[in-house]
Amino acid sequence: MKKNLVLLxxxxxxxxxxxxxxxxxxxxTITITAWTIGPDRPSFxxxxxxxxxxxxxxxxxxxxxxxxxxxxxxxxxTGTWADYKQKFxxxxxxxxxxxxxxxxxxxxxxxGEAGYIIPLDxxxxxxxxTTDLKDxxxxxxxxxxxxxxxxxxxxxxxxxxxxxxxxxLKKLGWTERQINDLPKKIQKGEFTIYDMLExxxxxxxxxxxAKGYGFWPRPRKGNDFYIYYxxxxxxxxxxxxxxxxxxxxxxxxxxxxxxxxxxxxxxTPEKYIGxxxxxxxxxxxxxxxxxxxxxTWHWAEWPQVYKADPDxxxxxxxxxxxxxxxxxxxxxxxxxxxxxxxxxxxxYPELAFRVIALAINPVFDARHxxxxxxxxxxxxxxxxxxxxxxxxxxxxxxxxxxxxxxxxSPDFGTYDEIVFKGVSAVANGDVTPESAVDIxxxxxxxxxxxxxxxK
Amino acid sequence: xxxxxxxxxNPRPKKINxxxxxxxxxxxxxxxxxxxxxxxxxFLMSFTNMSTATGLTxxxxxxxxxxxxxxxxxxxxxxxxxxxxxxFTTLSLFNVGTALFLAIFSTHISENAGKFVRTLxxxxxxxxxxxxxxxxxxxxAEAPYGVLNQFLSPLGxxxxxxxxxxxxxxxxxxxxxxxxxxxxxxxxxxxxNIPPDYIMAAQVDGASxxxxxxxxxxxxxxxxxxxxxxxQTLSLLTSFEYILLTxxxxxxxxxxxxxxxxxxxxxxxxxxxxxxxxxxxxLSVFLVILGIIFSIIYxxxxxxxxxxxxxxxxV
Numbered sequence: 001m002k003k004n005l006v007l008l009x010x011x012x013x014x015x016x017x018x019x020x021x022x023x024x025x026x027x028x029t030i031t032i033t034a035w036t037i038g039p040d041r042p043s044f045x046x047x048x049x050x051x052x053x054x055x056x057x058x059x060x061x062x063x064x065x066x067x068x069x070x071x072x073x074x075x076x077x078t079g080t081w082a083d084y085k086q087k088f089x090x091x092x093x094x095x096x097x098x099x100x101x102x103x104x105x106x107x108x109x110x111x112g113e114a115g116y117i118i119p120l121d122x123x124x125x126x127x128x129x130t131t132d133l134k135d136x137x138x139x140x141x142x143x144x145x146x147x148x149x150x151x152x153x154x155x156x157x158x159x160x161x162x163x164x165x166x167x168x169l170k171k172l173g174w175t176e177r178q179i180n181d182l183p184k185k186i187q188k189g190e191f192t193i194y195d196m197l198e199x200x201x202x203x204x205x206x207x208x209x210a211k212g213y214g215f216w217p218r219p220r221k222g223n224d225f226y227i228y229y230x231x232x233x234x235x236x237x238x239x240x241x242x243x244x245x246x247x248x249x250x251x252x253x254x255x256x257x258x259x260x261x262x263x264x265x266x267x268t269p270e271k272y273i274g275x276x277x278x279x280x281x282x283x284x285x286x287x288x289x290x291x292x293x294x295x296t297w298h299w300a301e302w303p304q305v306y307k308a309d310p311d312x313x314x315x316x317x318x319x320x321x322x323x324x325x326x327x328x329x330x331x332x333x334x335x336x337x338x339x340x341x342x343x344x345x346x347x348y349p350e351l352a353f354r355v356i357a358l359a360i361n362p363v364f365d366a367r368h369x370x371x372x373x374x375x376x377x378x379x380x381x382x383x384x385x386x387x388x389x390x391x392x393x394x395x396x397x398x399x400x401x402x403x404x405x406x407x408x409s410p411d412f413g414t415y416d417e418i419v420f421k422g423v424s425a426v427a428n429g430d431v432t433p434e435s436a437v438d439i440x441x442x443x444x445x446x447x448x449x450x451x452x453x454x455k
Numbered sequence: 456x457x458x459x460x461x462x463x464x465n466p467r468p469k470k471i472n473x474x475x476x477x478x479x480x481x482x483x484x485x486x487x488x489x490x491x492x493x494x495x496x497x498f499l500m501s502f503t504n505m506s507t508a509t510g511l512t513x514x515x516x517x518x519x520x521x522x523x524x525x526x527x528x529x530x531x532x533x534x535x536x537x538x539x540x541x542x543f544t545t546l547s548l549f550n551v552g553t554a555l556f557l558a559i560f561s562t563h564i565s566e567n568a569g570k571f572v573r574t575l576x577x578x579x580x581x582x583x584x585x586x587x588x589x590x591x592x593x594x595x596a597e598a599p600y601g602v603l604n605q606f607l608s609p610l611g612x613x614x615x616x617x618x619x620x621x622x623x624x625x626x627x628x629x630x631x632x633x634x635x636x637x638x639x640x641x642x643x644x645x646x647x648n649i650p651p652d653y654i655m656a657a658q659v660d661g662a663s664x665x666x667x668x669x670x671x672x673x674x675x676x677x678x679x680x681x682x683x684x685x686x687q688t689l690s691l692l693t694s695f696e697y698i699l700l701t702x703x704x705x706x707x708x709x710x711x712x713x714x715x716x717x718x719x720x721x722x723x724x725x726x727x728x729x730x731x732x733x734x735x736x737x738l739s740v741f742l743v744i745l746g747i748i749f750s751i752i753y754x755x756x757x758x759x760x761x762x763x764x765x766x767x768x769x770v
Contacts, residue, residue: 082724082726085725085726085727085728086723086724086725086730089507089728089730093511103728104728106727107727107728110506110727110729111507113507113508113510113513114506114507114510114513115512116507116510222726269597269615271616271619273705273706274618274703274705274706275597275616276593276596276600279596279600282600410506410507411729412727412729413728414725416726417720417725417726421707425706425707425708427706427707428707428710430707430710439529439708442529443529443530446527446529447524
């Protein structure tokens with residue numbers, strides 16, 4: 001009897017372990033590949049959030065009784081945007097793109113047109129209520145829409161403030177109160193961009209800073225230059241036709257600003273555009289520059305990459321909107337939301353989408369925002385303690401009310417190449433702002449024909 | 456099929472040499488696949504509006520529109536001038552000029568010193584392109600970062616970004632330091648292969664070193680000079696990596712943009728993700744035509760036929 005019982009138990013154990021192993025064998029693991037980019041190094045959660053979301057999805061799939069599990073293989077690039085996008089375009093053309101690609105919102109237009117990425121409306125509808133996607137800030141949804149379809153899920157946003165050294169302003173005789181009131185004055189339009197240049201010149205004349213260290217805008221190609229174009233009344237896209245717009249007078253005044261800061265006020269060095277980023281960062285971190293315009297994410301980069309002293313930053317670096325062109329108008333900034341997209345090459349687009357949807361949650365959103373000094377995409381993130389305890393993020397959040405975007409248009413790449421060459425030529429002293437505008441208009445008409453509206 | 460080959464003025468029929476064709480076939484197939492087919496496809500693509508946005512299927516045939524855009528562009532002439540300036544300045548000053556000087560110099564000093572000079576000039580060639588270009592950008596950067604500014608400031612020369620201030624000077628130097636080593640090696644081996652009898656005979660006749668170089672060495676290395684000149688012209692016409700890595704065609708309106716870089720910028724690289732394959736292909740077709748024109752000119756100038764039919768020395 002005892003012998004039979006032992007045999008029965010052994011048989012049961014064998015049966016159970018066999019059943020379990022069969023069940024285990026039935027589990028199918030699907031690899032979801034993803035490419036992400038900083039290029040700023042502190043933005044690594046763009047990758048890690050996806051990897052961790054893969055684990056969350058596996059728990060959900062287990063609860064749903066599915067035999068599918070996912071393994072997220074994600075990369076994080078710290079090279080240049082141009083190289084990253086080139087790599088994606090070539091791999092997508094060859095049908096070898098990853099399942100998920102992180103990129104700028106403006107890419108939904110060319111990549112959506114090309115069929116490299118897929119519209120996500122149906123999947124959003126299916127999963128919006130059961131995920132945190134419902135909390136995404138409404139204006140951010142607009143940035144990823146093109147031709148009445150939604151092509152991506154916003155991953156983060158940011159602002160591009162004007163930074164300034166409080167200690168240098170003190171040396172100029174500014175009181176603590178005056179310094180602390182500067183962001184409000186800029187917001188109300190009581191301190192213009194030319195007031196800033198005058199002040200920077202005074203600081204140079206008094207020997208508080210070296211010549212050419214008064215105002216440092218972005219030194220290399222990027223979105224920030226359009227802040228000045230918008231500032232002088234520029235428009236970018238016709239909402240009805242989607243055609244790009246160039247306002248000649250706004251462009252001339254934006255170019256004039258660069259000519260003035262370099263050649264008239266001498267508050268920006270000659271041959272400035274093209275400066276190495278490393279030199280730019282090290283100079284501002286060293287406290288040599290009075291005013292400079294960068295991104296919120298630089299706030300995280302300076303201590304993490306360029307060895308800035310966080311206490312010095314806290315005590316001596318202020319931030320505000322970019323001052324307006326005219327008195328009475330509010331300051332300006334620009335936001336360039338990044339977004340996760342699902343590519344056409346994905347064999348499992350729904351699984352890829354679910355990974356993205358789970359990566360967008362308040363905890364992950366907050367940890368990315370705090371680590372990289374970006375702004376969150378979810379309203380629910382504002383309640384996260386890790387987020388609201390961060391003084392810097394709390395204090396720049398208001399800038400989103402004054403923000404602008406670059407347009408979603410497949411022609412924007414061509415437009416930008418031409419317009420950027422204009423500011424580069426003016427800053428280099430090759431042409432006057434007026435001639436640069438004429439050249440840019442001729443180039444735009446030749447390249448885009450009636451796809452651009454010149455005003 | 457019969458071929459007629461002239462032989463001393465008496466045409467006589469000859470059968471196809473199948474063995475010859477068999478051995479040439481691999482090379483011919485490779486040339487067809489990797490040269491003629493891409494050129495043909497590029498040519499076809501140049502008549503379309505293919506771009507990232509159209510993808511490889513949604514494009515339209517737009518006739519000569521891309522070519523018209525190139526002809527109408529206010530920059531076409533400037534970029535063409537830049538290309539010719541870049542190719543011929545680098546070629547004459549470094550890829551042939553300095554290379555020839557280094558080859559002659561290093562073969563007229565002691566063997567070990569010659570080897571040392573040649574090794575030194577090979578360093579830029581063996582350094583990875585990105586590292587080499589980055590070293591130059593740091594060398595020319597603003598004070599206190601740039602080494603050049605640290606040397607020049609005691610002389611009273613104000614600090615500046617030299618790469619952006621005098622971009623062509625540095626582009627020629629950056630390319631030239633790499634390019635000179637190729638010609639230097641070819642010319643050195645050619646000079647060393649000249650039978651010493653010729654040099655000795657010249658010396659016995661009382662020729663000075665300069666006369667020996669001019670009257671004996673240079674005529675005897677005409678073939679390697681033709682080869683290096685032609686090869687390096689075509690290389691420089693299509694090379695742009697150091698310009699891309701340093702000035703990226705700037706500053707300003709196409710200041711240092713050369714044709715190959717212009718084609719690359721349009722066809723393969725765009726900051727905002729939409730690259731224009733069709734327009735880039737039309738630009739590439741121009742480059743192919745330019746390359747063919749140069750090849751024909753060189754073959755005529757150097758009398759290529761005479762050079763290959765009457766080899767005087769072995770290199």
